[in-house]
Amino acid sequence: MPEKLTSRNLLNQLQTRHxxxxxxxxxxxxxxxxxxxxxxxxxxxxMDLTVVYPENHAAAVAAKRGxxxxxxxxxxxxxxxxxxxxxxxxxxxxxxxAAEIPIPLPDFILCCNNxxxxxxxxxxxxxxxxxxxxxxxxxxxxxxxxxxPAAIDYIKSEFGECIRQLEKITGRPxxxxxxxKVMILSNENSRAWKRVLDLNQAVPAPLNGFELFxxxxxxxxxxxxxxxGELLKLLIxxxxxxxxxxxxxxxxxxxxxxxxDGIACWPHIKHNFKAFAKNGINIVCSSYPEAWVLxxxxxxxxxxxxxYSMIGNNTCMEYQAxxxxxxxxxFKLDGILFHVNRSCKVMDFMQYEQQRLVAARTGVSIMNFDxxxxxxxxxxxxxxxxxxxxxxxxxxxxxxAKKSKEVTNNDPA
Amino acid sequence: MITAGVDIGSTSSKVVVLAEGEKILxxxxxxxxxxSSGPARAFEQSIREVNLSREDxxxxxxxxxxxxxxxxxxxxxxxxxxxxxxxxxxxxxVKTIIDIGGQDAKAIGIGKGGTVSNLIMNDKCAAGTGRFLxxxxxILEINIEDLADLAALAKNEISISNTCTVFAxxxxxxxxxxxxxxxxxxxxxxxxxxxxxxxxxxxxxxxxEVVMTGGVxxxxxxxxxxxxxxxxxxxxxxxxxxxxxxxxxxxxFESAS
Ligand code: SF4
Numbered sequence: 001m002p003e004k005l006t007s008r009n010l011l012n013q014l015q016t017r018h019x020x021x022x023x024x025x026x027x028x029x030x031x032x033x034x035x036x037x038x039x040x041x042x043x044x045x046x047m048d049l050t051v052v053y054p055e056n057h058a059a060a061v062a063a064k065r066g067x068x069x070x071x072x073x074x075x076x077x078x079x080x081x082x083x084x085x086x087x088x089x090x091x092x093x094x095x096x097x098a099a100e101i102p103i104p105l106p107d108f109i110l111c112c113n114n115x116x117x118x119x120x121x122x123x124x125x126x127x128x129x130x131x132x133x134x135x136x137x138x139x140x141x142x143x144x145x146x147x148x149p150a151a152i153d154y155i156k157s158e159f160g161e162c163i164r165q166l167e168k169i170t171g172r173p174x175x176x177x178x179x180x181k182v183m184i185l186s187n188e189n190s191r192a193w194k195r196v197l198d199l200n201q202a203v204p205a206p207l208n209g210f211e212l213f214x215x216x217x218x219x220x221x222x223x224x225x226x227x228x229g230e231l232l233k234l235l236i237x238x239x240x241x242x243x244x245x246x247x248x249x250x251x252x253x254x255x256x257x258x259x260x261d262g263i264a265c266w267p268h269i270k271h272n273f274k275a276f277a278k279n280g281i282n283i284v285c286s287s288y289p290e291a292w293v294l295x296x297x298x299x300x301x302x303x304x305x306x307x308y309s310m311i312g313n314n315t316c317m318e319y320q321a322x323x324x325x326x327x328x329x330x331f332k333l334d335g336i337l338f339h340v341n342r343s344c345k346v347m348d349f350m351q352y353e354q355q356r357l358v359a360a361r362t363g364v365s366i367m368n369f370d371x372x373x374x375x376x377x378x379x380x381x382x383x384x385x386x387x388x389x390x391x392x393x394x395x396x397x398x399x400x401a402k403k404s405k406e407v408t409n410n411d412p413a
Numbered sequence: 414m415i416t417a418g419v420d421i422g423s424t425s426s427k428v429v430v431l432a433e434g435e436k437i438l439x440x441x442x443x444x445x446x447x448x449s450s451g452p453a454r455a456f457e458q459s460i461r462e463v464n465l466s467r468e469d470x471x472x473x474x475x476x477x478x479x480x481x482x483x484x485x486x487x488x489x490x491x492x493x494x495x496x497x498x499x500x501x502x503x504x505x506x507v508k509t510i511i512d513i514g515g516q517d518a519k520a521i522g523i524g525k526g527g528t529v530s531n532l533i534m535n536d537k538c539a540a541g542t543g544r545f546l547x548x549x550x551x552i553l554e555i556n557i558e559d560l561a562d563l564a565a566l567a568k569n570e571i572s573i574s575n576t577c578t579v580f581a582x583x584x585x586x587x588x589x590x591x592x593x594x595x596x597x598x599x600x601x602x603x604x605x606x607x608x609x610x611x612x613x614x615x616x617x618x619x620x621x622e623v624v625m626t627g628g629v630x631x632x633x634x635x636x637x638x639x640x641x642x643x644x645x646x647x648x649x650x651x652x653x654x655x656x657x658x659x660x661x662x663x664x665x666f667e668s669a670s
Contacts, residue, residue, distance in 0.1 A: 352616070359531070368534065382478055383517070390493040390532065397494075397528040 007235035011215060014231060018052070018221050019101055025050040026104035031170065034126065035110035036119050037220050038291060040137065040159070040308050042186055044110060045224035046179040047166050051110065052103045056220045058089040061099050062266035062374035069098065071375055084343040085374035087122040094126055108169050109134035114311045115291075116346045135165045139309050145319050147309045155305035183298035186224040192232035193219050194293045199239045200284045201331050204248030205257065206239045209283020210273045211249070213264045219292035248282075255280030256395050257332060259324070261287050261354075262339035262347055267376035268384075275385050279392050285331045287312055287324075313346050320350065321357040328362040334395040335365040337388070342370070342378045365398060367391040414471045416669060418495065418661025419456050419486060421479030422654075423515035424543070425628070426451040428459040429658040430470070434666030439463045440655050446515070447479025456485055472665040476657050478516060490664055492657050493521060493532060499660030500624050501527025503651050508620035511639070511647070513610060513629035515543040520613040522620070531617045535609070542606075543629055545578050549602045552585050553595050560599055561634035567600035581605070603634050611642040623647045628654040 026032050030050060035041065037055040044051050061067055067089055073096060074088035075081055093099055111123040111134060120136065127134035137158045140151045147155070163174045196215065200207050215235060222228045248254045260283040265272055276283065291312055296303035312320065327333065336358065338351050355366045369387045372378035415438065420427040424446045430438040441459040445451035452475075460470065467485070475486035476495040483489075492514065500507050501523065510521040522531030535542065550557040571593055575581040588598055606629075614623070623645055629635055630649040640647045650656045 356616075367532065385481075386478070386491050386493075387534065389489075390491040390529075393491060393494045394529045394532065401524075401526065401528060 005234070007215075007231060007238055008211075010231050010234060011218060014218055014222070014227055019103060022050050022052045023102065023104050031107040032104045033108045033110050034106035034123075036112050036115070036123065038114055038294075038308065038311050039110045039112040040162075040304065041224050042179065042182050042304070043159070043162050043166060043174075045182045045186070046175060047170055047172065049166075049170070052106075053220055054090040054093075054103075055086045056217055057093070057099075057101065057103050058086040058374055059264070059266050060101050060217070061089055061093075062376070063269055064100050065267060065376070066100050067267055067374050068376060070096070071377075073098075081375075084116075084118050084122070085372055086343065087118060089374055091122065091125065094129065105130065106132060108132055111135065112137040112139060112308065114139040114308055115313045116344070118346075133165065133169055135162050137162060137308070139314060142309060142315050142319070145316060147306055151309065152302050152305045155309060156301050159301060159305065180299055182224045183296075183304070185226065185229070187295055187298055189219070189223050189225075189228045189232060190292070190294050192229060192236065193223070193289075194295070196232060196235055196239065197285065197290060197293070198330075199236065199243065202243045203257070203332060204246070204250075204254040205282055205284040205331075206242035206247065206249060208249040208273075208276070209260050209286055210264070210269060210276075212283070212286060212289045213269075216289040216292060219289070223292060223294070250277060250280055250282065252280055254282045256334045256392050257282055257284045258335045258337050258391070259283065259285050259287070259327060259331065259333055260339065261324075261336055261351070262341050263288055263344060263373040265339060265341075265371040265379060266374050268371070268379050268381070271381055272384070275388055279388060281388065281392055283337075284333070285327055313350075317350065317353055317357065320354055321361070324354065324358045325361050328358065328364045333364055334399070335367065335391050337391060338366065338368045339373075340368050340370050342372045343375065344373065365391060365394045367394075414666065414669060415465065415469055416662050416665035417456070417459065417470050417473045418658040418663070418665060419452060419473060419475045419477075419483055420492065420495065420655075420657040420661060421452045421475060421477040421483055422446045422492075423478050424547070425515075425654065426455040426479075427477075427655050427658040428455045429655055429662045430459050430463060430465070431659075431662040431666060434663055434670070437659070438465075440652075440658070442654060447477070447482065452479060452483045453485065456483075472669040474661040474665040474668075476661045478514075487665070488668070490661060493519065493529060495657045495660035495664065496626050497521055497523055497529045497660065498527055498663050499652065499656035499658075500626055500650055502659065502663055503656070504622055504624050504648055506622045507624045509614060509617070509623045511610060511614055511623065511625045512627045513543055513546075513606070513625075513635075514627055515547075518542050518610045518613060520610070520617050522617045533613045533617050535613065543627070545581070545606060546602065546629065546632075548578055548582055549585060552582060552589070553599060553602075555595075555599075558631065560603065561632045563596055564599035564603045564634045566596040568594070569597050570600035570604060571597050573601045573605040600634075603632070603638055607635060607638045607642050611639060614643060619643050619645055621645050624650055626650040626653065626656040 033051040035051045070089045070092040074092040109127045294307045296307045369384050417430045426443045428441045439459045441455045443451045443455040473486045475483040476492045480489040512519045518535045520533045524530030
């Protein structure tokens, strides 16, 4: 009897296929693009273009412990160690193509700076080195709670320009009916992804955060595709079944529920997972996978512009604090672990104030650790373990203090 | 009931043996830490000196960076919780703890009953830690304990602009080679550490009583400069580097009772 297909197997198949298909397309002489991780994929999906995502690729390389040679190569070519490690890995890969998981070199670049401005220079550099066209969707930072009407108009005008450039690059007209269909499908997938994330509000949570990071890669690479919907449907069924059975993702149960704030620490992901599991701490939610929930009314370009503008890093303090506050409540969090990520300055700069705001509003326990999303050199296991254990101890104290207060309050004497 | 706390830091091992959670039977400090024979020797010495054997000790808690490698313990608890418990015992009014350890510096906010309500640790590097002081004392060719007395004689304290320990090391060497006095350099070193750590304390909010623990609190100059920087009195923990081990022994007593 054939083994039942699990969502984990399907994810592996889809991710492998994503990279092999890209290579096959290149060999067949088709155009291949490189895109930033939260580029409005609706446009290239409509044109049925093959696109790979260097940030996702760099993360996969780092998780397979292949980052160091590429980082050293980039540094020997003159790129500063202070530069984002995803950028260093990718800029080195562009030259040497030396990685266990290969991706084809691009024929065009799709760049949207809705997560940081490092991306612009990084991708401009690729476009210049390889002498290929680059489409830029420049998204202004949201100093207010939402994008201004002027910002929306500006982004929409860039959408128009993006379509014109894509038509020029491919020599084919943009299919507006197809565009609508892609938007509908992308929203269905985003809704399903949100459902996956929300199912982890259950106590105990059915999924651990490290698995969330893995499933997330499908939303990065193919959130406008049919097969992503199939994967998410299967995953939702599995999670609902686990919830029905009251099953925790840890055998010994879930002792502490936390949010992982920031990007995963890919080179040390196995170590991180073990340290969490050993302490019975579960990452039930994270700001990271949540970034790929992109919901809007299909066909409404104002909303499309708005949703791509309101990505975590591109939003103001208040908006981010409100979001975290909601998550602390909805996911019944005991604590938040902030990854102070040497690579991602834009994220780090906001973290301290976020910590202060969220702790003041919710009383949730907060801890930091130093790391890097893809540079294995910027992480100390002992420091990480101490901070994780300290978080667990603080949470345990708070819980027992709360319990004894409840007992005192209920004591009829 | 007899319990023990073993605090294994990066440069020293400390043990406190406690009777009934109240009376200190023995305390031992050995100047070698995690990864050496220090922790086992310190523990062995601490019980032997008071004619006890391992069987007499009801519960042992290990803390500090080397806590997970000490096989003689019944439980491991981080130094954060142990310092908080130890200081709370010694100074019950404590609201803020400053702990400058060998590898990191911490500011700990203390809530009701001596529990940790808030915690901030240094980021990224050794600046503001005991290691920084150690490296600098070596350049000045003095024992770390003598740094305070030397700094007190400064006439024109220098400012050390590098936070990175390695860069600060070359900055200090170049200051010395251009004729800056050792006293002025020593005062600059103290100011540099205090400046970094005071930043952490201010982030969690300075609340009295402020208590400093760990070996660094024996440096009276650091306490004095810290008081100036925070504009509040700073109390040196009466048990200095033994505070964490005391906390561990107390927690061992409480969990075994
Ligand atoms: S990790 Fe941060 S700096 Fe690097 S590309 Fe992503 S958002 Fe930009």
